[in-house]
Amino acid sequence: RKEVEQDPGPFNVPEGATVAFNCTYSNSASQSFFWYRQDCRKEPKLLMSVYSSGNEDGRFTAQLNRASQYISLLIRDSKLSDSATYLCVVNEGYSTLTFGKGTMLLVSP
Amino acid sequence: SAVISQKPSRDICQRGTSLTIQCQVDSQVTMMFWYRQQPGQSLTLIATANQGSEATYESGFVIDKFPISRPNLTFSTLTVSNMSPEDSSIYLCSVELVRQTQYFGPGTRLLVL
Numbered sequence: 001r002k003e004v005e006q007d008p009g010p011f012n013v014p015e016g017a018t019v020a021f022n023c024t025y026s027n028s029a030s031q032s033f034f035w036y037r038q039d040c041r042k043e044p045k046l047l048m049s050v051y052s053s054g055n056e057d058g059r060f061t062a063q064l065n066r067a068s069q070y071i072s073l074l075i076r077d078s079k080l081s082d083s084a085t086y087l088c089v090v091n092e093g094y095s096t097l098t099f100g101k102g103t104m105l106l107v108s109p
Numbered sequence: 110s111a112v113i114s115q116k117p118s119r120d121i122c123q124r125g126t127s128l129t130i131q132c133q134v135d136s137q138v139t140m141m142f143w144y145r146q147q148p149g150q151s152l153t154l155i156a157t158a159n160q161g162s163e164a165t166y167e168s169g170f171v172i173d174k175f176p177i178s179r180p181n182l183t184f185s186t187l188t189v190s191n192m193s194p195e196d197s198s199i200y201l202c203s204v205e206l207v208r209q210t211q212y213f214g215p216g217t218r219l220l221v222l
Contacts, residue, residue, distance in 0.1 A: 031209065032209045032210075034210070041218075042215070042216075043201055043213040043214060043215050043216050044152065044201075044213050045213070046210065046211075046212065049210065087151060087152075091209045095140050095142070095157065095205055095209060095211070096154065097152075097154065097211060099151040099152045099153075100151060101150065101151045102151055
């Protein structure tokens with residue numbers, strides 16, 4: 001069974017804090033990796049793809065460790081608007097996505 | 110990205126009835142998918158909607174319960190048949206625009222009484 005595991009949280013952090021989310025996946029043949037963001041009662045929205053070399057988009061940094069089957073997302077200088085559920089998503093091939101259950105982030109003033 | 114719309118956005122239905130959900134995208138796409146997100150859960154793929162052929166269903170989902178149409182490259186429908194309260198969920202369509210990257214419609218919130 002292909003699984004994607006995430007700490008469900010919630011992570012409660014003050015504005016300006018740095019927060020990191022972790023994710024592990026079970027299928028070593030997985031081909032591509034993503035972080036999606038889902039706001040309450042909204043659809044998931046692509047936050048960023050995750051590459052082996054690591055990638056950064058503004059305050060967001062994603063890392064992939066294929067050997068450990070581990071993905072991370074780092075958010076620096078948290079904003080109130082970052083409050084959401086962050087979904088770790090793995091593409092198993094043939095466009096089949098497996099979703100983690102999500103990590104909830106609450107950023108408070 | 111693309112503009113993806115779904116109709117209806119929400120519905121309340123009686124058990125035993127069927128509901129057809131529409132998904133429209135503003136550009137031609139090869140791959141379209143239907144997902145379900147049950148309360149408090151993450152997304153589960155129901156099926157891949159193939160243009161010109163039958164949909165490909167994931168384990169646990171069958172055509173009789175979730176018939177899918179894909180008449181062209183911009184449109185698909187998912188029908189939830191003979192509904193029961195367990196079918197209460199959010200149903201989302203998605204499209205693959207660039208390789209292995211999917212974008213989601215706004216979802217259809219279904220409550221079955």
